[in-house]
Amino acid sequence: MSRVSPDLLAYCCADIRAGHATVADCVAVHPEVGAELAELLALAAALTATPAIEPRAGFAERGRASLLATITGPGPSETRPWLRGQREALASLFGSLAMPRLARVAATLALVLFIMLALGGGAVYAAQAALPGDSLYALKLAGEDLRLRLSQPDLDRARLHLELADTRLSELQRLAAQNRFAAMNDLLPVYQEQLAQAERHAESVAFAGEQARQAELALLRARLRQQEQTLAKLQAGAPADVARGLALAAARAQGLPAVAEERWHVGTASAVTSGTTPATDASLDQMELALAGLASDPLLPGDSQKSLMAKIEAARQAVERGQSQVALSMLDAFRNELEAQYRAGHLAEANYQYLLSLHDQSVATVPPAAAPSEAKPGSPEKAATPAVQEKPATGEDQTPPGQAKLPPGQEKKQDNEGGKGPGHKP
Amino acid sequence: MNDVAQPQALSTDEAGLVGRAQAGDAQAFAVLYDVHVARVYRYVFYHLGNQADAEDVSQQTFLQAWRAIGTYRRGTSPFIAWLLTIAHNAAVSLRRRTKDETRFEVEPAATHRWSDPEAQALSKYDRLAVRRAILRLKPDQQQVVLLRFLEQLDYAEIAAALGKREGNIRVIQHRALTELRRMLASEVAER
Incomplete structure (x- = not known):
């Protein structure tokens, strides 16, 4: 005592x-x-001997700008230090940080389109390969910013941040190959920030069922395991200070699935009510946005783009009607057509892989179909009627639901033989 | 080219700035940010031990403060004390949500800023050990110790910020220091 x-x-x-x-x-x-x-x-x-802790150079300035941009606009709060410079640049170009969210999105879109027109679509494509310090890197970040602005909160945005973490990691690999270790040191906090943002947006994600939750967790674990492995490989050849940063980043990646597992839940919140879930909607939005971004791709025929877009729209309408099987079937058709376009050389590998990943995300977020006995009277799924018998909103043909996925080559064959190939008209 | 509104002869008087921020003046709030961000960051970094989390939570603190600024009552406690209670809650919430405590060990890259060799030499306590011990205190003790010793607020300010009486704060401080002494002594004994 x-x-x-x-x-x-x-x-x-x-x-x-x-x-x-x-x-x-x-x-x-x-x-x-x-x-x-x-x-x-x-x-x-x-205790009174105050530790000399100070924020790193530039944090306060960037934070102030970000804070102003956020509080003077009606959108949800964001902290994306690695994009603040772009946001300010865009804001200054378009007059005011206080522009409404839609106006800011439109302004960004206009800027990207302007740059595409001025430099040609090739510049936008080339920007994807840009590294920190390159002249096109700002364009790359502006494109990412646009995608973030258009994404919906929570699951969709968490996924997007994880994808951007992948992008940063791939940049780290290329910087390592060029022995640009100082640039790696600068980029590592940005990678970690993407994970922190993903974690933040995972805060209140509700899934329609345990199956969907587990599927998403499995995707998350696989993605982060891969990131951890990449970081571990990078550590091997890095100087001590960079290796320490890589180890910290790996520890952060390792901790994220546990956080998601704790927070993601099967919920009854509005996020999982019947009809289109925000997660599905957001995933489909992303697919549409990505397709719209291919408008300038001379490889992809305009008709194919419209056809792919129509399938996304049909999937969306099916989800809104509560017809999950039809939605999945439309997404199957989307995938088939995507593969066909890729095989025909109409899609670049990176675009194909990206659209495929968005497709997989969308499939994972489609709410499970109600059991036949619980289906509403008059619902096409009431008597487990094969969804393919429904006429989709677009009037396009579709792949039967539940059809097993086949390797691209075999699928092509089946398409030809069965007359159910993408774009086939009865 | 840049049409962003510039602050209009902002008063340096904090109460005036807070009043204007409460009336919706974002530029006034930005000045409050400039004044206090380093302290908020330091406080949060002490809790979290790494730059990424500290920056994230610092920003989150100011965003929350902006949203809740209408609830701040001028004249009751310093604005910084109010900000630090928000920062404290945000940092504690992050720690609670994160199972991996190693994430909050002070990162190696930060030790050069963390240690103050001169002060360290004068103290018989290892600063990182003190930090670990503080973070193991009960939440109210932790908050009082940090506000009192790290942030140098006086008892009246802390009491106002936490909605307690000054006598309570003195008691909590006493318990916290006694507990810290016990923890640090046992850590030394275990070595």
Whole structure:
């Protein structure tokens, strides 16, 4: 039991802090508790020695700009330090940080389109390969910013941040190959920030069922395991300071699935009510946006783009009607057509892989179909009628639901033989 | 080219800035940000030990403060004390949500800023050990210790910020220091 009273300790601390007394003075005045008082005051003095912690250079300036951009706009809060420069540049180009969100999105889109027109679509494609320090890197980040602005909160945005973490990691690999270790040191916090943002947006994600939750967790684990492995490989050839940063980044990647597992839940929140879930909607939005971004791709025929877009729209409408099987079937058809376009050389590998990953995300977020007995009267799924018998909103043909995925080559063959290939008209 | 509104002869008087921020003046709030961001960052970094989390939570603190600024009552406690209670809650919330405590060990790259060799030499306590011990205190003790010793607020300010009486703060401080002494002594004994 302490013999030093709280008041005595408080007054001595205050006197010492004000310079009116020293520890020795206080102890001398209270010899009956001298030893204990001396220890507590020494500890208090040690606590008072303020550590020299300062934010890194530029943090306050970037943070201020980001804060202003956020609080003067109606959109949800964001902190994306690695994009703040772009945001400010865009804002200054378009007049005001206080532009409404839609206006800002439109402005960004207009800027990207302007650059595409000015430099040609090739510049945008080339920007994807840009590294920090390259002239096109800002364009690459502007494109990412646009995607983030158009994405919906929570799951969709968490996924997008993870994808951008992948992008940063791939940049780190290329910087390592060029022995640009200082640039790696600068980029590592940006990679970690993407993971932190993904974690933040995973805050209140609700899934329609445990199956969907587990599927998403499995995707997350696989993705982060791959990132960890890449970081571990990079550590092997890196100087000590970079290796430490890589180890910290790997630890962060390792911790993320546990956080998601804890927070992601099967919920009854509005996010999982019937009809289009925000997650599905957001995934489909992303697919549409990505397709729209291919408008300038001379490889992809315009008709194919419209056809792919129509399938996304049909999937969306099916989800809104609560017809999950039809939605999945439309997404199957989308995938088939995508593969066909890729095989025919109409899609670049990177675009194909990206659209495929978005497709997989969308499939994972489609709510599970209601059991036949629970289906609403009149619902096409009431008697487990094969969804293919429904006429999709677009009037396009579709792949039967539940059809097993075949390797691209075999699928092509089946398409030809069965007359159910993408774009086939009865 | 840049039409962003510039602050209009902003008063340096904090109460005035807060009043204007409460009336929706974002530029006034930005000045408050400039004044306090380093302290908020330091406080949060002490909790979290790494730059990425500290920067994220610092930004989050100011965003939350902006949203809740209408609830801040001028004249009751310093604005910084109010900000630090938001920062404290945000940092504690992040720690609670994160199972991997190693994430909050002070990162190696930060030790050069963390240690102050001169002060360290004068103290018999290892600063990182002190930090570990503080973070193991009860939440109210932790908050009082940090506000009192790290942020140098006085008892009245802390009491106002936490909605307690000054006498309570003195008692909490006493318990916290006694507990810290015990923890640090046992850590030394275990070595």
